[in-house]
Amino acid sequence: MDLLTVDIKQAGYTKNDVQTITDINFTVKAGELVGLIGPNGAGKSTVIKAILGLLPLTLGKVKFIMSGPKYAYIPEQPIFYDKLTLWEHLELAAAVHEIKENALLKKSDELLTLLSLQDVKHHYPTSFSKGMQQKLMIAICFLIKPDVYFIDEPFVGLDPRAAKALISLINKERKRGAGVLISTHQLEIAEKTCDKIIIISDGSIVTSGTFEQIREQCHLSGASLFDCFNQIMEHLG
Known part of the structure; x- marks a missing residue:
């Protein structure tokens, strides 16, 4: 569908x-x-x-x-509130999407453990590296399903x-x-x-399809997507 x-x-x-x-x-x-x-x-x-x-x-x-x-959107540049902790961001997302407290606790525990963010869940994102800020965005989006x-x-x-x-x-x-x-x-x-x-x-x-279809379009049997992509870009000049 x-x-x-x-x-x-x-x-x-x-x-x-x-x-x-x-x-x-x-x-x-x-x-x-x-x-x-x-x-x-x-x-x-x-x-x-x-x-x-x-x-x-x-x-x-x-x-x-x-x-x-x-939908949920994870932009290339993380967006967050300076005065909210990581956990408060999750609570805000849960409130907006009417996620009950028990579900929030269960889902957030799984996400923070998987993303190695448990130790900083009460910290402010301004203190995070770019990668950790990105993981915060991931946690918020996957929380709301x-x-x-x-x-x-x-x-x-x-x-x-x-x-x-x-x-x-x-x-x-x-x-x-x-x-x-x-x-x-x-x-x-x-x-x-x-x-x-x-x-x-x-x-x-320029083109679209499965990886195998793109290989066939490029006449590059067994090639990587890297090779196919570069051939396509070279043909475009």
Whole structure:
């Protein structure tokens, strides 16, 4: 079942910059992990922001088919309240989404243990490293269990254990039926984990499909996603 259908004709940040991204069309199905990859400045973050209605100009349609909380968004740059501790952030998220105290205690204990944040749950995020701030964002989003996750460059700043923990959380949510759209430069992770890969350049989709389909399109049997990606970028000039 499609949880998200995206048909964006154009989107941008100002009236003079309408075509930052153009002709972005794809779906995210229940239980599916979709990887959005491309060079720096290709428009990956802009695509996510356009879907979420965070751009001043978006022409097209975005359709969610949901039963519970619509979505959770983990931006590339962590966003938090300076005067709230990690635990208070979780309490705030629980209050907003009407998560009962017993459920909050159980879910948060699992998340904080997995993400190695138990010892700092009463600390302020301003004292955290970028990786720890990123793990706070992950904990908040996975606490509320939405139908669709939007995750923008989540592995930046994460150590290998934290990256493994995030992948574990994503896979658990996929089994529950959640859909996940993730933008990443970590091509090896995308190759191993994504059901579908969307490659964009200069604000438009260049190609999409399973990893095997992209291999076939590149005529590179047995090649890595890294090799396929670089061949595609070289052909684009």
